[in-house]
Amino acid sequence: MSRPAFLFVVLCVVWGSNWLAVKLAIVDAPPLAFATVRSLGAGLAMLAIAGGRETLALLRAQPGRVVATALLANTLTYAGLYWGTAQVPSGLAAIVNNALMPIGLAAFGAAMGEERLTPRGVAGIAIGVAGLVLLFARRSAGDGTPLALAGLAAVVAATFAYCAGSIAARPLLRAAAPMAVGSLQMLFGALMLVPFTLALEPIDPAAWAGLASPASLAGLAWLIVAGGVAGMTIYLKLLHDWGPTRAGMYAFVAPIVATALGAAVLDERLGLPELAGGGLMLAAAGLVLRDARRPAPAEPA
Secondary structure, X not given: OOHHHHHHHHXXXXXXXXXHHHXXXXXXXXXXXXXXXXXXXXXXXXXXXHOHHXXXXXXXXXXXXXXXXXXXXXXXXXXXXXXXXXXXXXXXXXXXXXXHHHHHHHHHHHHOOOOOOOHHHHHHHHHHHHHHHHHHHHHOOXXXXXXXXXXXXXXXXXXXXXXXXXXXXXXXXXXXXXXXXXXXXXXXXXXXXXXXXXXHOOOOHHHHHHHHOHHHHHHHHHHHHHHHHHHHXXXXXXXXXXXHHHHOOHHHHHHHHHHHXXXXXXXXXXXXXXXXXXXXXXXXXXXXXXXXXXXXXXXXX
């Protein structure tokens, strides 16, 4: 197995595990407050590893792009996903988020000159979307109330914000290491999450005390070290090396890990539709990742 392929597998396992960590952690803690603390912790840890010299040099050279990518890929993404998922069934939110992720990455990548769409890539995305529908079909029933529709719209907007932010960050990755780029995204994203947190989760001392519960602290530790520092660094490296579409295939593999962990730890239902959906998603990812053996598109000047 090549080093990029190994890193991709690690990313899928880590980010697939994030779903379980978040699900257990936010039982006691306000979701947006938890996301803010997690982003701040991961950003500080990445900054300590990356060092201040390269990070500050990048910030001085491209402050507008740094702030814009943090706003898109972190602040708006977390605010929309956490709020939107609270209004609709988690299965429906998962289908929409993970199905739109590779589509958005490929579309924004092509529009911004960072990607070339191929028939193999388009076919893989279509197969993966079908697999996602099967994987989460039994958990996707929702209603058509205005609040539910607003929640669904928030998930869609958050997903496309993440895709646009990821593509906009690619030029930063040509100027600095993934650790430096990720630290700035996390730190500025956390700062800009504060007003969303205060607006959507008014301070309730009893609720905010849940951030210090054992489950929240354990989830926070995992999401800072594994999901944040390791996962973000690997994703940004793959985004630079493989391009948006191939790097975005984690959205078809990580949900399989999340579903398997849910069945093993939380006794969630796992049957033939879920197995069939997982098989289709793996086939889709394999189809697209085979393009990784081809030379990557030339980097824009």
